[in-house]
Amino acid sequence: MIDAGWLNIGSLILGLVAWIIPIINLAGDKKQKNMKWIALSIISFSACAIAICLQIFYNLHLVKIEDWAALGDTMRGVAVASTVLVIVTILLNALTLFLYRDRGAL
Numbered sequence: 001m002i003d004a005g006w007l008n009i010g011s012l013i014l015g016l017v018a019w020i021i022p023i024i025n026l027a028g029d030k031k032q033k034n035m036k037w038i039a040l041s042i043i044s045f046s047a048c049a050i051a052i053c054l055q056i057f058y059n060l061h062l063v064k065i066e067d068w069a070a071l072g073d074t075m076r077g078v079a080v081a082s083t084v085l086v087i088v089t090i091l092l093n094a095l096t097l098f099l100y101r102d103r104g105a106l
Helices: 005-027 037-064 068-100
Strands: none
Touching: 005 037, 005 068, 037 068
């Protein structure tokens, strides 16, 4: 069975993926027709959602093993980190939408 600690590592990696994808997309050549930006934005939002789901599964693990102290100690940090992840992901993808909106989706 997979150790529950991997849920946190997976969440961190997917959170970084959710930010890195739009940053790479924004850093690309704006003059070149980049027709993959919509798919990349969907992947970015999906990575963000899965990262948050992994944190929920980790909290479920803490409830199942009845580690109330760990749950109480980490919930504020998880809530803040999840909020930051969602806000930054939305802002980065909104900026991508703003820059690429006239380029088409094909």
